[in-house]
Amino acid sequence: MHGRHLFSTTFLTPCQTFIFAHQPTHSRMKKYLILLLIALGSFVSVQAQKFALIDMEYIMRNIPAYERAGEQLNQISKKWQAEVEALDNEAKTLYRNYQNEAVFLSEAQKKDREDKIVKKEKDAADLKKKYFGPEGELYKKRTALLQPIQDEVYNAVKAVAQAKGFQLILDRASEGAGIIFASPAIDISNEVLAKLGYSN
Numbered sequence: 735m736h737g738r739h740l741f742s743t744t745f746l747t748p749c750q751t752f753i754f755a756h757q758p759t760h761s762r763m764k765k766y767l768i769l770l771l772i773a774l775g776s777f778v779s780v781q782a783q784k785f786a787l788i789d790m791e792y793i794m795r796n797i798p799a800y801e802r803a804g805e806q807l808n809q810i811s812k813k814w815q816a817e818v819e820a821l822d823n824e825a826k827t828l829y830r831n832y833q834n835e836a837v838f839l840s841e842a843q844k845k846d847r848e849d850k851i852v853k854k855e856k857d858a859a860d861l862k863k864k865y866f867g868p869e870g871e872l873y874k875k876r877t878a879l880l881q882p883i884q885d886e887v888y889n890a891v892k893a894v895a896q897a898k899g900f901q902l903i904l905d906r907a908s909e910g911a912g913i914i915f916a917s918p919a920i921d922i923s924n925e926v927l928a929k930l931g932y933s934n
Contacts, residue, residue: 785902786895786922792907793887793923796932803879811872814865821858828854890929894922 794800832847839847865871895903906913906921927933 784898784900785904786898786900786920787904787906787913787916788891788926789921789923790887790905790907793926794883796927797883797887797930800880800883803883807872807876807879810875814872818858818862818865821854821861825851825854825858886930887926890926894925894929898922 828847828851832844832851836844863870867873891903894900900922903922904913906916
């Protein structure tokens, strides 16, 4: 009876519990020792897998080059948006004038005005696609300005992780991370910034 109080059957299935109960005491203790060692081995394996967190938004906010790149992209975006809006407004003006003067125009003149309106609208749409399309000029400019910075951050994160033996780094700022609470003690964002040459 004493042996039964030393070990719990928590790790056993109902079938294993039945087998355990009908084995000699020595055999049961040996079986439990093996199960206990397996459980401890799994626990140690999980503990050995070190991980840490970073806050990518925080890191980027503290990199001056990233802030400057953002400002530059914002200015470029405003400039290109103004060009698109100028063409769009021209198309609207042509359309309003056409509506006001349509009664005085011949069929040939109407056709000419309509063609000009359609062309101006197409020019505006094409320019918008050129600047703001999925692989447009703004996308290319953003990639050219931000990719080198993002690569540097990645390399810094990797270097810190390797130096400290982390197998996993999660971005707490990412919606997909699913982190509800995390201790600040495992956040290595400032260490990454220090690796990049910035102190905060």
